[in-house]
Amino acid sequence: MKNYIKADEWNIIEEGFDPHLNKISESIFSLGNGRMGQRANFEETYTGETLLGNYVAGVYYPDKTRVGWWKNGYPEYFAKVLNAANWVGIEVKLDDEILDLATAEVSDFKRLLNMHAGYLERTFTAKLKSGKTLKVKSTRFCSIADDEVGAIRYSITPLDFDGKLTLTPFIDGDVKNQDSNYDEKFWDKIADEISGTEAYIKLRTKKTAFEVCTGSNIELYKNAEKLDINPEAVRKEKFVGQTFSIEVKANEEITLVKIAANLSSENYPKESLLKETKSVIANASAKGFDTLLTEQTEAWASKWEESDIIIEGDVSAQQAIRFNIFQLFQTYTGKDDRLNIGPKGFTGEKYGGSTYWDTEAYCVPFYLATAPQEVSKNLLIYRHKQLGKAIENAAKLGFKDGAALYPMVTMNGEECHNEWEITFEEIHRNGAIAFAIFNYIRYTGDESYLSDFGLEVLIGIARFWKQRVNWSNDKQQYVMLGVTGPNEYENNINNNWYTNILATWCMKYATEAAGIVKTQQPEKYNSLLKSLNFDQKEFTDWADIIEKMYYPHDEKLGIFLQQDGYLDKEQTLVKDLPASERPINQKWSWDRILRSCFIKQADVLQGLYFFEEDYDLDTLKRNFDFYEPRTVHESSLSPCVHSILAAKLNDEARAYEFYLRTARLDLDDYNNDTEDGLHITSMAGTWMSVVEGFAGMRVRDGKLQFNPFLPGKWKSFSFTIGFRGTTLKINITESGISIKNNAAIDLEIGIRNQLYKLAGNTEIEVNNAALV
């Protein structure tokens, strides 16, 4: 755990330069706009430790699978997030010395991520080996107003010398993925062009043949005055740039502006990519850096309008929750239904495939409440588009007749992961995809989604579960053998309660959804079922399984059993584990982890969270009190569910304690792995802790409900959500809760156990005294 980020409500601030923290900061200060993104690598040369990272959404490489021992069914390739051309580079030379913070003496170093305006600023003073001292300030951003554009303003001021300054801004495509399986470079150069202040390079990925054109245009200023430049072209292997020199005097500020663009063949015909990139560069250059930055500031301001959480009385918590919201929106903006949310977003290349069940289980709730409805809808459509691949994926594992198994990790719908216990057995992911459809409709009321997209997916998923269970003669019930639950510290177990309950829920919901579509769109219904070769007997089969499914439980303890045989384990508690043995996933061998009772993340409790309406509080409490003390929370996705459930159980202290475990996960480098990239999807979990946990927000029968409490340390907190045509601002203080309805739409809202009318454009305030 580190603690070097300065607390501030709207900014992330690092002061002083510590090379050992550089890769962590590169992750934390990352920029992105949903279409492209990058780690906070320095513009100038840096020979110290760094992890170079530039990414273009949707562009991937199928890296040949590497395993020790091949098992049938493993995917041949792992679709990897690609490290793309680095467009931020600017080599800075003073006379014959290259500016490099690894060799210079650095002072007044400050890195600042302005989350309200969406830009990264860096200032420092560097004393070179020659003794020359200069001051640098760089400002850069990836525009969310025009998500193909990025811009840098890089200012250099010699403090104590006159001399020759040589600048070489460049675009370097000669990059590789650190996690490449066979140390291959993934890009080929197709074309380049350098002309005056402009430079372009068009690269093509091997195998997948995606093309990305990256271009830049530069301008130079001395103090406020624009200078004409005639740079010399620099062309290397997959590298384009320009170089030029000017004579500078002490205390003159020389500013290089670099406007860049990334366009991909996912959005343009390959043959016009270069032309289109030039046009984007021309438009952006015409606007200029300041206008682009103003647009950026305005666009971010409007995002914050819809999604901000304000915490009073705790600057560190305020900073953390905004950082999480900011990074989520940098990663996914919901404009493109082919994109999704990688666990590391645009901040690192680890976990190379883009989409996990994290999206459905954790991110969908966030985007439902904080972004226009299309955003979460596009996340669902992403999976609908990949239904065919999910059916192929299931077929590879021996399933048939349209059964769909969505992949554990994917870019394009194909499975990318290759541990049998995960790839083939952690199949509960399939249920989360169905649950997200349910959750979307519960929140938005948009039942038309079922007939347009949802039912087809639900049927594919239900078909999978039908084939995946088997009849146990011994139990005279249906069982599900050989699975891995959300608790990945158990592999190949039988009758994981969560997976079993999720499977029958999927069959129930698919049946219900079919009924809705049949009623609302009988023609569509008939033609869909026909195209799916659907036999009415399938409903009967599902009903039989729903009726006769086995769910492991223990009468005496009054709990659901995580799996068959769980109570045979030695029942020790996490609190009795010596600190020297934690985290167990770093200290224990895998077999020891597997046979211990320790739980990685919510498993039975994940089911009680999803299906809370089916269980009373006593049941929840018994299960929570049994499982949580056995949970090591070694997944960043674990604490949030526990926080929400603790809040529901009125255990406010623990709800807050669980929240704290992820709120500043990356800002404080809690797990010593932030240098690889940020834990983007778990950030949505932190948001859930606040909104579903502390504020107790739910949607039931089409109505919003709140069951709030104020964490002891806070003075108040408030948040904005969008809901069925209006936005609401909810404010929770010591004295009670107020809700402001910002549109002319009348609502009924539940607070604790009381229903309140909230007319359009009004506000209600309910004092704690009035709450039951």
Place this chain on the structure above:
Amino acid sequence: MKNYIKADEWNIIEEGFDPHLNKISESIFSLGNGRMGQRANFEETYTGETLLGNYVAGVYYPDKTRVGWWKNGYPEYFAKVLNAANWVGIEVKLDDEILDLATAEVSDFKRLLNMHAGYLERTFTAKLKSGKTLKVKSTRFCSIADDEVGAIRYSITPLDFDGKLTLTPFIDGDVKNQDSNYDEKFWDKIADEISGTEAYIKLRTKKTAFEVCTGSNIELYKNAEKLDINPEAVRKEKFVGQTFSIEVKANEEITLVKIAANLSSENYPKESLLKETKSVIANASAKGFDTLLTEQTEAWASKWEESDIIIEGDVSAQQAIRFNIFQLFQTYTGKDDRLNIGPKGFTGEKYGGSTYWDTEAYCVPFYLATAPQEVSKNLLIYRHKQLGKAIENAAKLGFKDGAALYPMVTMNGEECHNEWEITFEEIHRNGAIAFAIFNYIRYTGDESYLSDFGLEVLIGIARFWKQRVNWSNDKQQYVMLGVTGPNEYENNINNNWYTNILATWCMKYATEAAGIVKTQQPEKYNSLLKSLNFDQKEFTDWADIIEKMYYPHDEKLGIFLQQDGYLDKEQTLVKDLPASERPINQKWSWDRILRSCFIKQADVLQGLYFFEEDYDLDTLKRNFDFYEPRTVHESSLSPCVHSILAAKLNDEARAYEFYLRTARLDLDDYNNDTEDGLHITSMAGTWMSVVEGFAGMRVRDGKLQFNPFLPGKWKSFSFTIGFRGTTLKINITESGISIKNNAAIDLEIGIRNQLYKLAGNTEIEVNNAALV
């Protein structure tokens, strides 16, 4: 399945050259002498498909582990059998054409492995592109009389031309392992020397720094007359050789004799390796090819005296059983307690580590009966020497206080395998090592082994089991969670009956062994227990576990359960599996295999085989009738145990049927994988089928017992075994059994349920009519 090997009682014969079969034949015709060995690669150039293989026992390379996803506890390195210098090479050039069977027109091709004399012979006629035709005959062997020596006699007769013949015999160390993880070459050259007809190369392995010196001396003959040669040295990267030309006339036979030696730093100081190799070469050259071959023939004849099995009435069965015995003795001769039996012996590089539990479970019974007592004793001592590593291995997995876990795959005692479900969980191997000690003493009566070596190993193993079980509060019994049994088509299961029963047996036997040592060698006992920090309470702990262990079983079916929950599986039978879906390990994805009821190899039945005295025939029959129909026998180690048990159940037809499945496994390339190498360890299983199955041989209370039957197709079979100072020849015919005692030692022998006296140097014959 192939069927191209000609049936013959003592020879393995291939007639006609089919390049597609070449890699299979290279395996089948492999040579070895326990110290070194080689695939049947051609001496002359061959540009067709070939798998080059030369191996030196005990010399390995720790190849850095390659996995997709790292788990704690995985070994860093995999100790690999090394492909060593190729010493058989002879380039043959006629005028300017290189002899290469891939480009020549080949006729009269014949490859013959003479098992009685232990040599490989190859003859062919080749018509070169130029039209020149020549005849070649090569004879070669790896001497078991002097196991550092190999020899080749290579004769060339031009049939229709006169011309210049250029011969280049060489030693080539520039080889690599096909299964290298990172495509590395494992050898460095240290020294070489070429002088006259001699050539030497000394190579050192990277990392492990083993050194091997390979040398050769050549002689040349025209017809029977020896010629003087003055060859020119040829030296390349890790390559030494000589080249010379002579004018030949049609029908003159030119013969090159190449005497070679391989000496390793395992047996000599590194600094004297070259000198010692020269001395071995000098001695062998002085003897000459014919004398060496005579010694080889005599040495093999004496091996056959002790171990032959004669089958009358079935040439194909006769050939197969001798092939199996021959290959086992080519692989392991028992002279060196640092060596062991790799699953592929010296016939291929697959399954790179050398030692599996196959040795203890399958090979020890073979060597006990067919070789001097030291041979099997050395196999046990091999494990004793590695006890320290086994304790380290257990410690890596969190065990302590001297608990020993022997590796799944090893060369030097360190674990080499890296699938968690095998490496960490297939721990029953540990029990097989204890069982082999018991089995050795049961057969030989040599209880002194316990105080000298065995008890220490047994205590380490018992300590492991003690820590590996845990108390189940739920069951109020001890359980063992998270294991993989011999049936590797189940992973991470709970309470594998076989492993549970084996674990408590180990604790019982360790306790019993301690008692024996205490009585017989009280001082040794005390000092050993002191050196092991042994606490008498450990006996009490073991006794408690022995008393309260849980063994899964099903009352209704009257069977032991392979594991908890086995009866929840869909109960289908192998006979109902479509042929198109077999073998399931090639056709089904891993998860499907895991959740099916199909069994790879004997699991519960392996326990009933080991501990048969504890169970009545009805119990055996119920379990056999339940499990066998669910067994796919997709391990070559599976059928033999089933054959033995079927014989015990008097199901002679099935006993024979199971025997047939492995008897010609490699000769007929039954599983399409013989090209990778032979299944050496399963060959011992075939021997067991005949001796323990058909002849029903057991040792009980220090006495041999037989319960024989004659497979319907056979006229008779007989075999020789060594037993406590004598050798016995057992002959089983239609009419009954005869046993000849070849030494002046009186025995009591059980036949069926009757005890017979068999005085020294006498023979008894018991007619079937007399048998109960």
